[in-house]
Amino acid sequence: MYKVLMIEDDAMIGDMVSMYLGEEGFQVIRKENGAEGVVAVRQFAPDIILLDLMLPDMDGLELCRHVRQTSGVPIMIVSMKSKVVERVKALGAGADDYMCKPFSMHEMSARVHALIRRSNTYQKVVDTKRAPSAVLIENKLEVSEELLTVDKSIELNLHTRSMLVRGHVVETTYSEFEIMKCFINNPGRVFSREDLLQTVRGFDSYVTDRAIDVHIANLRKKIENNPKEPQRIRTVWGVGYKYV
Known part of the structure; x- marks a missing residue:
């Protein structure tokens, strides 16, 4: 219940x-x-x-x-x-x-x-499958049964749906977690706002381009040393965002 x-x-x-x-x-x-x-x-x-x-x-x-x-x-x-x-x-x-x-x-x-x-x-997926995700060797993407990471400073725990930033647990909304998972699974790839909308649609019943920008701003506050000069979640002007 x-x-x-x-x-x-x-x-x-x-x-x-x-x-x-x-x-x-x-x-x-x-x-x-x-x-x-x-x-x-x-x-x-x-x-x-x-x-x-x-x-x-x-x-x-x-x-x-x-x-x-x-x-x-x-x-x-x-x-x-x-x-x-x-x-x-x-x-x-x-x-x-x-x-x-x-x-x-x-x-x-x-x-x-x-x-x-x-x-x-x-x-449920982790509990039933218990299988590692795909590994992108050229981008140094490492995936265990539970952890998804690129360089160890930021880790996503798929089992608990939590994010660790430099060793500290940082709470995220479900939409923020999905966006980060999308980024870390595809480092360097440019995502349009529409791509990210499709990623979170269903988590946010009311979701627009502006909502995506809000999620990105919140994530930058949580993972960047200086959110005003982001080094990880970069803006690709006229297109969208990418994770470096």
Whole structure:
């Protein structure tokens, strides 16, 4: 049984979502403010978080950033704010999806299923196949059963879906992880924004060229010594990005 944590102060919406997802076999708990939500993330260990942006005690984006510092759990924003800039801010804060109120319960349920399914995909692949990926000798790409790396300073653990940067674990969203996996699998190859859109489509239900730029900016902050002068994720003007 998958566990859903809903951080939402609107009792009516909370009750409807809890009832609907409960009938579909999810275990759902709701917290009415951010402080209780933070505690629940640790104690309840949810498989997905449904997060309202306007909470009585803190900004939802602040809470999203806080959770993302220590957890890779899928986060879906559920908010009255419908402007594109709000969606972009949410992606920048580490959210994986965004739904505007009012919304279809059927669509919400489908997105919850999709995010959880995709978050577990690579875990299942590793557990069942336990096979190493292809090796690109000329680019010094090294792949073990679990680790994907080019030069040891940045490693992707496919088993835990975590990224190590110079020996330290750095949390990523699912979309960020997929983009990094794509880069490390193909060092030197130039990817257009459309290529990267196809890589993350399904993780982000609302995904645009601008969203890709946000993901790249976030990754640079996490892996580059100086994000303003990136040495690893390079911009190829007029085309897209490549990993050096």
